[in-house]
C-alpha cells in the first residue's frame with residue numbers, strides 16, 4: 001500500500017531524515033533525487049546520449065534537483081541547457097553546493113548555464129532552445145508550490161506546454177509537475193483562463209512516497225507515467241503510519257484479504273446477503289445490485305422489493321430469492337416490521353438503489369436502521385433520504401457503509417460540490433468524523449475512509465467507461481457481499497476490496513469492449529475473472545493443492 005503524502009508530510013519526512021535521528025546530509029538526498037530522475041527517465045526518452053536537454057531550475061530545492069540532473073546527464077552524453085530561475089543567494093545550502101559543482105562543468109559545447117532574466121531576447125532564446133531540444137526537465141516547482149503560477153514561471157510553463165504540444169519535446173517532471181498542488185491535485189489556473197495551467201508531463205519521477213496530487217484529478221492528468229523512487233529515505237519514514245494518513249490501494253492489498261475458499265465450505269459459509277430496494281420504475285437497480293453481490297461470491301441472496309415491483313424481478317435473476325413486500329410500489333413504514341424480523345437471518349443488508357424518495361420510505365428506512373443489528377450498506381436514494389440525518393446515523397455508524405457519488409455526498413453532507421472537489425480527501429474525512437460511518441466516496445478516484453482510524457484509501461483503478469447509470473448499483477451489491485467475505489477484518493477492508501474489484505472488472509471491460517459502451521452487468525460478470533487473477537498470483541493454500549502433482 002503506497003503512502004499518499006501532503007506537502008507538509010513531505011517536509012516533516014525531510015526534516016526527520018536530514019535533521020532528526022537519521023541525519024542524512026541534505027545534499028545526499030538531493031543527489032539521490034537527481035540521479036533517480038536521470039535513471040528512471042532514460043528509457044522514456046530512448047537514451048540520453050546525444051540528446052539536447054533543457055533543464056528549468058526553480059528557486060527552491062526542486063531547482064536544486066535540476067542542478068544534480070544536469071551533471072548526471074553530462075555523464076550520459078547529453079548536452080544540457082540549464083536555466084537558473086532563482087538567485088544564487090535564494091538557494092538552500094545543498095542546492096547552492098550542487099550549483100557550484102555544475103558551474104565548474106559549464107562550457108560552450110555541452111553545458112550552458114543561463115541565469116534567466118526576462119527580456120524579449122531571453123524569451124525568444126528560450127523558445128528557440130525548447131523548440132530545438134528533445135527533452136525538457138521541469139525542476140521549477142515541487143511540493144513548495146501553492147496558489148497560482150506567477151510571472152515569469154507562468155509564461156515559461158505555457159511555453160513548455162506549447163512546444164511539447166507540437167510533439168517534439170518530451171517533458172519530465174521532477175517530484176511533481178509545476179503548478180500541481182501536492183495535497184489536492186488542484187492545478188494552477190483551474191477556472192482562470194488568464195493564469196497559466198500546470199506543466200503537462202509525459203513522466204513524473206517523485207521522491208520518497210507519492211504525493212496525493214499525483215493521484216487526484218486534475219493533477220493526475222498532468223503527471224503522465226509516475227515513478228516513485230525512495231531516494232534512500234529511511235524505511236520507517238516510507239512505510240510509517242501518518243496521523244492524517246492516505247494510502248493508494250494496490251493489487252497486493254486486495255489479494256491479501258480475499259482469502260481463498262476452503263474446499264469444504266458451503267453456501268452458508270459465504271454469507272446471506274439481503275438487498276431491500278427498488279420501486280415501481282426502478283426494478284433494474286435492484287437486479288443490478290443483486291448481480292453485483294452474486295458475482296462477488298454471496299452464499300445466498302435475498303432480494304426484497306415493493307410488491308408491485310416484484311413481478312419485474314422474479315425470475316430475472318434465478319439465483320436471487322425474490323419476494324414482494326407490502327402492497328404498493330415503494331416501501332412504507334408498515335413494511336419495516338417484516339424486514340426487521342427477516343433480518344435476523346441475514347449477514348448483511350443493502351438498501352437504496354432505485355428505492356425512491358417518498359417520505360414514508362424515509363420512515364421505513366430509519367425504522368429498519370434503528371432495529372436491525374447486521375452490517376448495512378446504504379446507497380443512492382437511501383442516502384438522499386438520510387440527508388442531514390447525522391445525529392440519527394452516528395450511533396449506528398460502526399455497522400454502516402455509505403457509498404455516495406459526489407452529488408449524493410453533497411446532498412447528504414450539505415457541503416457544496418465545489419468545496420468537496422477542492423479537497424475530496426479532507427471532505428471525506430470530516431464527514432466520517434461526524435457521521436462515524438465507513439464512507440465510500442465514489443468518483444475519479446474513489447476514496448474510502450475508515451471511521452476507526454480516519455485514514456483514507458484511494459483507488460487508482462477504473463475508467464471513464466464506468467461513468468454510466470447502474471455501475472453504482474453493481475458496486476452496492478459487491479460491497480454487501482465482500483462485507484461478509486471470510487477474509488474481511490472490517491467494513492473498511494470490505495469496502496476497499498469491493499471498490500478495487502469493481503474498478504478492476506471495469507478495466508477488463510474497457511480492454512474487452514473499448515473505452516465506453518460496456519454495461520454494468522458486464523462489469524459484474526467480469527468480477528470472477530479478477531478474483532481468479534488474484535488467486536493465480538497467490539500460492540495455493542495447502543488445502544487446495546492438487547492431491548496428485550504431475551509426475
Ligand SMILES: NC(=O)C1=CN([C@@H]2O[C@H](COP(=O)(O)OP(=O)(O)OC[C@H]3O[C@@H](n4cnc5c(N)ncnc54)[C@H](O)[C@@H]3O)[C@@H](O)[C@H]2O)[C@H](O)CC1
Nearest residue numbers: 029030060061062141142143144145146148149150175207
Ligand atoms: N525528500 C524529498 O522529497 C526531497 C525533495 N527534494 C526536492 O525539494 C522540493 C521541495 O523544495 P522546496 O524548496 O520546499 O519547494 P519548491 O522547490 O517546490 O519551490 C518553492 C519555491 O517556489 C516558490 N513558489 C511557491 N508557489 C509559487 C507560485 N505559485 N509561483 C511561483 N513561485 C512559487 C516559493 O516561494 C519557494 O521559493 C521537492 O519537490 C523535491 O523536488 C529535495 O531535493 C531532495 C529530498
Ligand SMILES: [K+]
Nearest residue numbers: 138141176178
Ligand atoms: K517540478
